[in-house]
Amino acid sequence: MKEKKPLKILHFSDIHVDMLIRHIKWRNLLSKRAIGAINLLRGRSKYFDNAEQKMHALIEFKERNHIDIVINSGDYTALGLEEELKIAKELVEPLMQPPQRYITVPGNHDIYVHEGNSHYRFSEQFCSVLQNDLPEYCSGGHWPLVRLIGDDLAIVAINSSRPNMLPWKSNGMIPIEQLKSLDKLLDDDRMRDRKILVVTHYAPKLSNGEDDSRLHGLNNSDEFLKICSKIKSGAILCGHIHKPYCIYPESITIPIYCAGSSTMEGHESAWIYEVYENELKAYPIRWNGEEYYTLAALE
Numbered sequence: 001m002k003e004k005k006p007l008k009i010l011h012f013s014d015i016h017v018d019m020l021i022r023h024i025k026w027r028n029l030l031s032k033r034a035i036g037a038i039n040l041l042r043g044r045s046k047y048f049d050n051a052e053q054k055m056h057a058l059i060e061f062k063e064r065n066h067i068d069i070v071i072n073s074g075d076y077t078a079l080g081l082e083e084e085l086k087i088a089k090e091l092v093e094p095l096m097q098p099p100q101r102y103i104t105v106p107g108n109h110d111i112y113v114h115e116g117n118s119h120y121r122f123s124e125q126f127c128s129v130l131q132n133d134l135p136e137y138c139s140g141g142h143w144p145l146v147r148l149i150g151d152d153l154a155i156v157a158i159n160s161s162r163p164n165m166l167p168w169k170s171n172g173m174i175p176i177e178q179l180k181s182l183d184k185l186l187d188d189d190r191m192r193d194r195k196i197l198v199v200t201h202y203a204p205k206l207s208n209g210e211d212d213s214r215l216h217g218l219n220n221s222d223e224f225l226k227i228c229s230k231i232k233s234g235a236i237l238c239g240h241i242h243k244p245y246c247i248y249p250e251s252i253t254i255p256i257y258c259a260g261s262s263t264m265e266g267h268e269s270a271w272i273y274e275v276y277e278n279e280l281k282a283y284p285i286r287w288n289g290e291e292y293y294t295l296a297a298l299e
């Protein structure tokens with residue numbers, strides 16, 4: 001019998017579109033944003049200068065490689081301004097087709113400060129891709145957001161980002177209600193026998209298997225991983241750390257894949273996952289200055 005064609009998933013992250021910094025009106029920059037903007041002007045922004053060109057290349061890459069599903073784990077912008085979110089959304093829109101096959105979460109930079117309703121600004125731009133197949137598990141906002149793909153795969157998006165009031169803090173936390181919902185969701189019959197991909201912005205562990213710092217990491221990663229230990233087959237997918245890696249933490253039976261940043265000069269990366277009946281193959285994606293290309297699958 002011919003083997004079923006695997007589903008192909010592209011996972012990219014942390015594109016940090018900040019070209020708008022040249023155009024934003026200074027009156028829009030308040031409190032932490034002003035500090036973020038000054039840091040960008042001091043040099044950080046140059047690492048993301050060609051984000052637009054690279055996003056066009058990623059769209060071509062998606063077409064060339066016949067990708068079925070696209071996942072983005074957040075940090076579309078630098079400062080979370082409405083204008084930046086609009087530009088980022090325009091850039092990734094070709095990847096968002098069809099909307100049921102695009103799964104995303106906000107990064108901390110997308111809800112940078114709590115002026116107005118920062119979560120609403122993100123949802124407003126990305127509402128077309130925030131539909132939920134099991135909305136009864138929503139614990140607030142859109143999360144956890146579940147997509148059931150065919151009979152064999154489920155993708156669960158968890159929001160771990162929150163506005164940080166102090167500029168030197170960029171840590172995350174999954175609200176306890178979301179953790180409780182995730183815990184119940186994983187016992188749902190409709191999730192049984194599926195591979196489960198859990199997507200969140202913050203990395204639950206660093207590339208060396210250790211916790212990130214209190215100021216930069218996911219503050220309740222142990223609680224999150226404890227719940228994810230119920231998952232027998234699948235992976236946790238994250239961003240936030242701008243270098244890609246894959247690790248197998250001791251406390252869970254599934255790997256963590258961090259996508260790194262798809263646009264950061266010198267570190268451009270992403271992943272392709274092929275979902276087979278009994279395995280998940282992961283292929284690192286790199287950038288050669290003109291286009292993205294695929295490396296051999298991880299063993």
Ligand SMILES: [Fe+2]
Pocket residue numbers: 014016075107109240241242
């Ligand atoms: Fe980032």
Ligand SMILES: [Fe+2]
Pocket residue numbers: 075107108109201239240241
């Ligand atoms: Fe981040």
